[in-house]
Amino acid sequence: MQARIYKPAKSAMTSGRGKTKAWVLEFVKNDAKRSADPVMGWTSIDDTSGQVRLSFDTQEQAIEYAKSEGLTFTVTPSEERKRLVKSYSANFDANRKQPWTH
Numbered sequence: 001m002q003a004r005i006y007k008p009a010k011s012a013m014t015s016g017r018g019k020t021k022a023w024v025l026e027f028v029k030n031d032a033k034r035s036a037d038p039v040m041g042w043t044s045i046d047d048t049s050g051q052v053r054l055s056f057d058t059q060e061q062a063i064e065y066a067k068s069e070g071l072t073f074t075v076t077p078s079e080e081r082k083r084l085v086k087s088y089s090a091n092f093d094a095n096r097k098q099p100w101t102h
Contacts, residue, residue, distance in 0.1 A: 005023060024056075025053070025062045025065065026053045
C-alpha cells in the first residue's frame with residue numbers, strides 16, 4: 001500500500017497556524033472503485049483506508065512508522081513561509097521602495 005507523508009498548510013479561511021505543526025501520513029490508493037448510490041446519489045468507495053490520517057510529531061517518526069509497516073511512501077517537504085517583519089512607521093519611511101499611493 002502506498003502512503004503520503006506531508007505537513008499540512010494552514011487553512012485559507014483563517015490567519016491562524018493551528019493544526020499545521022504535526023506531520024500527517026495518509027494512505028493513497030488510486031485504483032479504488034467509486035460508485036454512486038442509486039437512491040441517495042452519494043459517492044461510495046470500496047476501500048476506506050483513504051479516510052485514515054495518522055499524525056506524528058516529526059517527519060522521522062512518520063517515516064519510521066511507514067518503514068515498520070512495510071509501506072511505500074513519498075515525502076512532500078514542507079515549505080516554511082517567509083515572514084516580512086515591518087513596523088507601522090515603515091509605511092512613512094523616506095527610503096520607501098514603493099511609491100506613495102495618496
